[in-house]
Structure formats: C-alpha cells, structure tokens
Amino acid sequence: MSADIPFVIQEEIIKRVVPVKSLIRFRSVSKQWKSLIDSSEFITRHSLLPAKPHHLLLRYTVASEPKYVSIVDDDSFPHHKFSPIVSPTVKPVEIAIVRMLDCSHGLVCLFGITAYGTELIVLWNPSIRKSLTIVLLFGMSYVVGFGVCPKTSDPKIVKIKCVNRASAIDSKAEVFTLSSRAWRSVPMNLSQYSSKCLYKQVVIDGVIHWVATNLITNNKMIISFDLTSEEFGEVDLPDSLAGSRSLDISKLNESLHVLDYRGDAVCYVWMMSKSDISKSSFTKLFSVKVPSFSIIGFRNNGQLIMHQMHFHIRYRELEVYEPESKHKNGLGIYGSGFSMASYTESLLLLNHYDSIIQ
C-alpha cells in the first residue's frame, strides 16, 4: 500500500477515532491495538474528546415496561431516527430498575430494588453494553448522587443519610469510587437542611447539584458536591426562588437552570451564572405555561423538552418547546415516567468485568 506507518502514528490516528462501536471493532486488529484501546489512559482521553456528538438519553415506561431511547441532539432533531437502546442486562436479573439518576461521561446511573428490598445502583454504558452493579446497604434511608470525576474519569457515587428533622444533626456522607471499589466517609459541614428534596440531581463541570430545604428558614437552597475535591457546598437562592414550593433543576450547556413551578400553571425558568469565584447570580430567563414538573430537560440549543397530557389517550406525549416562538411540537413518543439526561458516548467500564460489588 503506502509506506509503513509506524505504530506511533497509528496511535495518533486511533486516538482521534470518535465512534465507540468502531473502537470496539478495532480491538481485534492486533494485540497492540487491543492493549492501546483497553488501556485506562486511552479510555480517559477518549471520554474527554471535545468533538463528540451530543445525545439526549430518554427513559420512560410503556405498560410498566421501561424503554430507553437515544436521540441525536443536532440540527436534524427531531427528524433523526430515534435509536432504541437495548436495556441493560444486569446481574442479578431480578432487579426492578426504578429510576435513572443521571448520565455523566457516557455512563448512565440507574437505581433499582430487588424483590428482597435490597437497593442497588447500576452503572451502565449503553454504547459498549456493559454494566456494573453496586449494592447499597439495606435498610438505611439516604439519597444517592452520581458523577464521574472530570480529572480522573473515575465514577463516584455519594450516599447522603436522610435528615428530616432539625434534631438529627449528624450529617454523614459516604463516597464510593470505582477505582477503589470501596466506600469512604466524607465530612459534610453544611447548615441544617432537609434531604427530602434531594431527588433530582444535575452534574455541571464536575459538581453535583441538588435542591434542598433549609430546615431552619424553610427556604429552598442548592447543595453541591465537588467530584474532584469531594467537598460539599451550598448555594443560596434569591428570595423569590427560595420561597417557592416546587423547584426543579436542569442543565443547559454547562449551566444550572432552576425551574420554578408556580401555582397558576406557569413555570419560570432561571439561569445560574458564576460571576466571580464563589458568588453565583441568578437571572430570570422566561416563563412557560406548563403543569408542575412536566419539563424534563433542555436541548443544546435551549429548546425545552416536556411531556404533555392528552385527555383522549392514556399516556403523555413528549413535546419540544421553543421559548422564543412559544411553539410546541409533538415528538411522537408516548409513555409515562419520563426522565432525560444529556449523553455522549464513551468507553468507560470497558476494562471492568460485569460484576456485582458489595
């Protein structure tokens, strides 16, 4: 063919290959190619490649059956074919996956329960069809958060003990890292908060965010966990948001958006920006007429994805809403229990075996 290409150059080419399916196939080219692709440096570098196509990963149920769909989030949306994703085959098989927590660096975090009441986390990489199960301690009530450390590409799970009463002062948290396959205690020096609201999480720039209620002032606030430094933090909300009864959070282009559902079926969308090192400021962007908690996320270009109830059919339909024109377009996806996260392909978990970690 052409002059012999030394392996150093082949490596320069391989590390610029973006699609995960191609890299998986290339593992059978030669032993050198296989050990390069399987190496953790390569996997980490690939997970940080900038030019990867963005997807929206959707989870919903139809007749109690969970379905997973990946939609490419680019100019062809929504006419691009929706790719149904093969549901994860998890061990043990008798898990009921209850909800999807979030996606980070190509890994999906699912929360499930077995018939015996054991609670589990499943880390799933849909593009390489690999999953890992982590058993959470049985019988404790806590809130779980998930993210991948941006520096080390190490998946981490944080477990926060539920605090519902002001008298329960001992705030404890534990962090599980996949690299160590073990749990570790981390200090949590926060003011009194209630973890009742720590349901929906959003990972922005390597920091997990949740909405919580301050037990003393009864105001809403944002709690954060930095995946690199493993430190907790708090963000105060402006008065109009702090007093709201129904708050949800979402992500758009690496900035936190707060959804304030007011009683009159209107939702105010706010954006958080970091003006200087520690101070965050909130700006009201626009309002949209929707029922409570019906917005499930944003597209990259700022359009909202929400579900709409139709009275003549049993299920809800997923719609996309353009804030400027106030136009809604049905996406033809019907179901219930919608949740969505932004997703890009990665090779994480490639060099792990499908297993269960206690």
Added chain:
Amino acid sequence: MLKNLNSKHIQRFSYKYLPQFPISPNSPKLGFSRSQIANYRSNFPTTIMSSSKTIVLRSSDGETFEVDEAVAVESQTIKHMIEDGCADTSIPLPNVTSKILSKVIEYCKKHVETPNADEKVAEEDLKSFDADFVKVDQSTLFDLILAANYLNIKSLLDLTCQTVADMIKGKTPEEIRKTFNIKNDFTPEEEEEVRRENAWAFE
C-alpha cells in the same frame, strides 16, 4: 536603478523585488538571482525587515524550495534547526519528497497568512482550505502525516490524522490491517474470543 530608490521605497516595496517560492532549477526565473539579492542586501543592510528572511529547504529528491522564515518555522523541527545555527546554506529534508514538501509549504503559507483566526470570515476560509487540502489519495495523505510528524507541524498532524480517523471508522479489522500493513498477531482462537466479547459491534 537600485541606487535611485530611497530607504522608504525599499521598506514598503521590497517584497515585490524578492523572488517567490518555490524556486527550482526548472521553474521560470522570477525576480532576482540569489547573488543579486546578496548584493542588494549588502548595499542596503538595514532596510530589509527581518521578517522577509528566507530559508532554503531541500527535498529528498534534490529540489530546493525558498520560503519565508515565518512560514518555515511553522515546523518545530526546522525552527530548532535554525535556532541551533544549522540553517546557513540550506536545510536538507531527506525524509520528504518534493511533491509532499510543496504541499506542506502550501499549507504552512496559508496558515501563516491568515491574519486572525478569530474573525469569522478568516476562520471559514481556513476551514474550507483545510477541507480541500486533504482531498488527496490515501497514499499522499499518509505521506503528509509522516511529513507532518517528521517536521513537527502540530496543526497539520491534527488535520491529517483526524481525516484518516474519520475515514477508517467504518472499516472492518481486516480492512484496517490492509490499510496500515499490520500483521494479525492473534491466533484464530484469540481473535474469536475478542470478537465474541462484543459480538454486537460486528453486526
């Protein structure tokens, strides 16, 4: 005639009176000979701006290319050679043929000339130049990669490697081996095992 020009004229219009590259023994004579330039420089030493210094590159098949120093130092390899004082007469590049070297020079010239890559029009223009630049046959593309690697021109290496990466993504392992001349060092059993680990990727 030269003596009638004052220093202002020379500073502004000196680029017109210097030969353009590439110059080879077979190409038509443009501008002045090298001895005329050397004479010119010795008469007006301070008026030639240092940015118009030229470097001579010699390809593996003996052709010489005269390029502006600003263009030549896009290559870190050449830059270090100049800094180490090895570039007095000409720089020999035994690993690069004239065909490939002229293309590399064309690339470097375009990238040096584009004033501000932040401006939208300039950025679009450069992008379309790059896209057309890599529309060559596979053999030439691989030679460009090897040249970009040897000459240490990062942006050219990025461009050419990304082009090949996008080209090979749909290929089977056997096609990859043919493209890169790779020997399959798996035994049939080992290869079958690796395939079976992710059979879905081969459908």
